[in-house]
Amino acid sequence: MITVNTKSSSKPKADTKTALLQAGLDIMAEKGYSNTGIQEVLGSLSIPKGSFYHYFDSKEDFALHIIRHVDEMRSACLQKTLSNTAQTPLQRLRTAADNEKNNFLTGECRKGCLIGNLSQEMSDQSEALRLELSACMNKRRDMIADCVAEAQNLGEISKEFTALEYADMYESGWSGAVMRAKTAKTIESLEIFIDLMFSHFLKP
Amino acid sequence: MITVNTKSSSKPKADTKTALLQAGLDIMAEKGYSNTGIQEVLGSLSIPKGSFYHYFDSKEDFALHIIRHVDEMRSACLQKTLSNTAQTPLQRLRTAADNEKNNFLTGECRKGCLIGNLSQEMSDQSEALRLELSACMNKRRDMIADCVAEAQNLGEISKEFTALEYADMYESGWSGAVMRAKTAKTIESLEIFIDLMFSHFLKP
Numbered sequence: 385m386i387t388v389n390t391k392s393s394s395k396p397k398a399d400t401k402t403a404l405l406q407a408g409l410d411i412m413a414e415k416g417y418s419n420t421g422i423q424e425v426l427g428s429l430s431i432p433k434g435s436f437y438h439y440f441d442s443k444e445d446f447a448l449h450i451i452r453h454v455d456e457m458r459s460a461c462l463q464k465t466l467s468n469t470a471q472t473p474l475q476r477l478r479t480a481a482d483n484e485k486n487n488f489l490t491g492e493c494r495k496g497c498l499i500g501n502l503s504q505e506m507s508d509q510s511e512a513l514r515l516e517l518s519a520c521m522n523k524r525r526d527m528i529a530d531c532v533a534e535a536q537n538l539g540e541i542s543k544e545f546t547a548l549e550y551a552d553m554y555e556s557g558w559s560g561a562v563m564r565a566k567t568a569k570t571i572e573s574l575e576i577f578i579d580l581m582f583s584h585f586l587k588p
Numbered sequence: 589m590i591t592v593n594t595k596s597s598s599k600p601k602a603d604t605k606t607a608l609l610q611a612g613l614d615i616m617a618e619k620g621y622s623n624t625g626i627q628e629v630l631g632s633l634s635i636p637k638g639s640f641y642h643y644f645d646s647k648e649d650f651a652l653h654i655i656r657h658v659d660e661m662r663s664a665c666l667q668k669t670l671s672n673t674a675q676t677p678l679q680r681l682r683t684a685a686d687n688e689k690n691n692f693l694t695g696e697c698r699k700g701c702l703i704g705n706l707s708q709e710m711s712d713q714s715e716a717l718r719l720e721l722s723a724c725m726n727k728r729r730d731m732i733a734d735c736v737a738e739a740q741n742l743g744e745i746s747k748e749f750t751a752l753e754y755a756d757m758y759e760s761g762w763s764g765a766v767m768r769a770k771t772a773k774t775i776e777s778l779e780i781f782i783d784l785m786f787s788h789f790l791k792p
Contacts, residue, residue: 419709518772521768545783563760569711
């Protein structure tokens with residue numbers, strides 16, 4: 385149980401909230417929701433305990449904000465790649481996959497995707513978290529579907545299935561490959577996914 | 589903390605251990621490792637507390653046994669489908685996917701796969717659990733690869749990639765689709781995966 389401390393932080397408010405979200409993200413991505421203690425998050429920062437309840441109503445509310453924080457960061461990053469008109473739509477999808485593979489490797493095959501991790505752990509435990517996680521998954525699938533549709537219109541990808549179906553399948557494969565790579569501690573499943581997806585699946 | 593109670597159970601030992609594993613599986617598949625308390629497992633059975641430490645050294649050891657229990661059950665079920673010579677190898681793979689989709693639907697899109705759930709939650713937390721989960725994943729991938737190889741030899745699936753690569757990609761897609769379906773509480777991602785995999789991907 386957290387004791388509310390009314391001592392105010394000397395840091396600007398926006399920085400305090402962002403610092404709490406980032407520290408929570410770092411710990412929760414590796415340890416999961418249940419294993420993450422608010423005390424541990426606060427202990428990693430020089431922020432007084434009272435600040436936490438100034439920004440967040442509960443641990444669940446904190447997790448909701450962390451999910452939105454992750455979603456904003458990863459959506460901005462993906463959108464930047466998928467809107468790069470120096471590449472064709474199919475090339476952009478490939479670049480996005482390669483970038484994410486390299487990020488995972490840089491992170492030593494730990495953590496994986498917070499959205500995926502929490503969805504496995506919490507979808508049957510918290511309806512509020514489940515709805516937020518599902519919305520994030522759909523948002524990302526729709527961004528990929530928009531790029532697939534562009535590629536279909538240019539003849540880079542077959543129109544045998546809808547852009548949304550290709551994107552849903554792509555997201556299933558990618559998130560499963562991340563899960564398997566996190567467990568095996570090698571990027572082999574990510575490399576196989578990218579290889580088969582782009583040389584065999586997403587083509588005219 | 590569990591108090592060791594030396595009162596012996598009136599049930600036969602094999603039944604007691606199996607009952608503990610099944611109860612632990614039911615709770616852990618839905619709530620995850622960290623959220624599962626040994627007291628809760630014991631509370632769901634009329635088994636004295638002391639029995640738990642007769643069979644398992646710790647919660648981690650209990651989880652390892654649950655993982656092996658799940659692996660044995662699902663491997664036996666999959667092997668039965670994949671060795672049914674009344675169907676072609678490709679038909680057997682499709683039957684296995686349809687069966688698992690129907691089981692997930694029967695379970696109201698809850699729980700998903702314990703192996704997948706624990707791998708997301710615990711791969712960075714327990715090396716013992718990670719190694720066991722990774723071995724289970726590889727075992728299932730290899731069973732599917734054997735069936736893919738049979739299908740390749742009969743000309744049902746292209747030899748553009750190795751059987752192991754197809755199986756790895758299949759397992760990534762399937763486990764990701766289960767994760768997404770558990771989060772969305774609909775089987776749409778499983779249906780899209782099966783549709784695209786068998787009509788577009790696994791073919792000559």
